[in-house]
Amino acid sequence: MSSVKIARLTDRGVVRVDGPDSEKLLQSLVTNEIEGLNAGEARFAGLLSPQGKILFDFFIVRTETGYLLDVAAAKAADLVKRLTMYKLRADVAITDASPGFAVYAVWDDGAAALSATRACVQFNDPRHPAMGLRWLMQSPPPADAQVVELAHIDYDALRVRLGVPEAGKDFEFGDAYPHEADYDLFNGVSFTKGCYVGQEIVARMQNKTVVRKRVVKISAAAPLISGAEIHLGDVAIGRVGTVDGLHGLAMVRLDRAIEAQDKNQSLRAAGTTIDIDADVLRRYRKSASSRPSAALPS
Numbered sequence: 001m002s003s004v005k006i007a008r009l010t011d012r013g014v015v016r017v018d019g020p021d022s023e024k025l026l027q028s029l030v031t032n033e034i035e036g037l038n039a040g041e042a043r044f045a046g047l048l049s050p051q052g053k054i055l056f057d058f059f060i061v062r063t064e065t066g067y068l069l070d071v072a073a074a075k076a077a078d079l080v081k082r083l084t085m086y087k088l089r090a091d092v093a094i095t096d097a098s099p100g101f102a103v104y105a106v107w108d109d110g111a112a113a114l115s116a117t118r119a120c121v122q123f124n125d126p127r128h129p130a131m132g133l134r135w136l137m138q139s140p141p142p143a144d145a146q147v148v149e150l151a152h153i154d155y156d157a158l159r160v161r162l163g164v165p166e167a168g169k170d171f172e173f174g175d176a177y178p179h180e181a182d183y184d185l186f187n188g189v190s191f192t193k194g195c196y197v198g199q200e201i202v203a204r205m206q207n208k209t210v211v212r213k214r215v216v217k218i219s220a221a222a223p224l225i226s227g228a229e230i231h232l233g234d235v236a237i238g239r240v241g242t243v244d245g246l247h248g249l250a251m252v253r254l255d256r257a258i259e260a261q262d263k264n265q266s267l268r269a270a271g272t273t274i275d276i277d278a279d280v281l282r283r284y285r286k287s288a289s290s291r292p293s294a295a296l297p298s
Contacts, residue, residue: 003108003109003110004106004107004108004109004110004111004113004114004147005106005107005108005111005132005150005154005158006104006105006106006107006114006141006147006148006149006150007104007105007149007150007151007152007154007155008102008103008104008149008152009103009104009105009152009155010073010152011072011073011074011152012070012071012072012073012103013070013071013072013073013074013075013076013096013098013101013103014068014069014070014071014076014096014097014098014100014101014103014136015058015068015069015071015076015079015080015083015094015095015096015097015098016066016067016068016069016093016094016095016096016097017066017067017068017069017083017092017093017094018063018065018066018067018092018093019065019066019090019091019092019093020091020092021090021091021092022066022067022092023035023066023067024090025083025086025087025090025092026060026067027193027194027196028086028194028195028196029047029083029086029196029197030043030045030046030047030060030196031045031046031047031048031178031183031188031189031190031196031198031199031202032044032045032060032187032188032189032190032193033190033192033193034060034062034067037060037062038062039062039063039064040061040062040121040122040123041061041062041123042059042060042061042062042123042124042126042134043059043060043126043187044057044058044059044060044125044126044127044183044186044187044188045057045058045059045060045188045189046058046178046181046183046188046189047079047082047083047197048178048196048197048198048201048202049174049197049198050197050198051198051201052177052178052198052200052201052202052205053174053175053176053177053198054167054171054173054174054176054177054178054181055082055173055174056071056072056075056078056079056082056173057071057072057167057181057188058070058071058072058079059123059125059126059134061121061123061134061136063121066092066093068097068101068121068136070103070134070136072167072168073098074168075173076096076098077096080094080095080096100138101136101137101138102136102137102138102140103134103135103136103137104134104135104137104141105125105131105132105133105134105135105155105158106132106133106134106135107130107131107132107133107158108132111132111133112133114144114147115133115135118135118137118141120135120136120137120138121135121136121137122134122135122136126187127164127186127187127188128162128164128186130158130162131158131159131162131164153244156169156242156244157244159242159249160217160242160243160244160247160248160249161244161247163182163185163215163216163217163249163277164182164186165181165182165186165215165241165242165249166241166242167181169226169241169242169249170215170241170242170249170250170251171215171241171251176251177201177202177205177211178202178205179202179205179206179211179214180211180213180214180215180251181215182214182215184206189202191203191206210255210284210287210288211254211287212253212254212255213238213251213252213253213254214251214252214254214280215241215249215250215251215252216249216250216251216252216254216276216277216280217247217248217249217276217277217280218230218240218247218248218249218250218252218274218275218276218277219246219247219248219274219275219277220246220248220269220272220273220274220275221246221272221273222246222272223243223245223246224240224243224245224246224247224248224269224270224272224274225240225243225269225270226240226241226242226243226248227239227240228240228269228270229269230250230252230267230268230269230274231267231268231269232256232257232259232260232265232267233265235256237252237253237256237257237267238250238251238252238253238257239251240269240270250269250274252276254276254280254281254284255284255288257276257281257284258281258284258285258288261281
């Protein structure tokens with residue numbers, strides 16, 4: 001258990017959705033499949049605009065009375081308003097429960113063993129096995145000599161290593177499609193469920209278009225700067241998001257990055273030459289060779 005890592009995510013909040021119609025309501029709105037979840041099971045999902053852009057994203061965990069949504073704290077109140085707008089006559093109670101919860105990320109080899117000793121709402125992070133577990137706690141965790149609580153930057157470093165984006169840092173709410181935010185790579189969208197808000201756009205991107213822009217892993221020979229624009233010559237083709245020293249995540253136009261690679265040109269951010277993950281560029285080339293690109297709504 002000595003290798004366990006834990007960090008309190010102070011920028012996360014919790015929205016409670018309770019009532020007999022809670023499953024039906026959420027199932028009709030979000031990008032992922034939630035029907036049949038058992039208590040303690042969770043999904044990662046988004047709530048989109050009708051144009052297919054991500055307005056909110058969250059983890060949905062089943063409880064005995066409904067669901068808890070682990071969401072960006074700054075978006076919790078707005079999410080309550082949006083869900084209430086869709087509620088109509090459904091028998092559902094939607095509340096911002098953030099003041100009653102603290103959200104923790106727990107990862108590394110000892111995460112499961114430590115979690116078994118804690119009484120709280122907890123679930124495996126469904127995006128990637130190495131992301132560990134999430135705890136939604138209503139009281140601080142007890143002291144444990146084997147556990148050292150880390151800072152949020154340590155959790156961000158984990159995301160960078162695994163290539164897992166976070167809204168508000170690596171893409172902006174209201175500005176990115178699910179594929180651009182890598183929902184298709186990190187279990188954030190179901191392509192077999194029924195209709196939900198924005199579903200037609202997501203299906204088109206999955207089946208008919210080349211996704212030209214994505215959050216990808218990048219690296220450099222000098223420390224990266226969050227927020228720096230990525231340039232091909234004088235043209236901005238992306239922006240750096242979360243960074244961990246020489247490594248980071250960035251939203252990048254992959255078609256332009258391929259152009260740079262083919263012409264042996266460098267991409268630069270804040271004066272530093274950057275490299276894009278080679279596997280990402282290989283996947284893009286394969287996708288581009290098998291399907292056309294198409295315009296999407298702005």
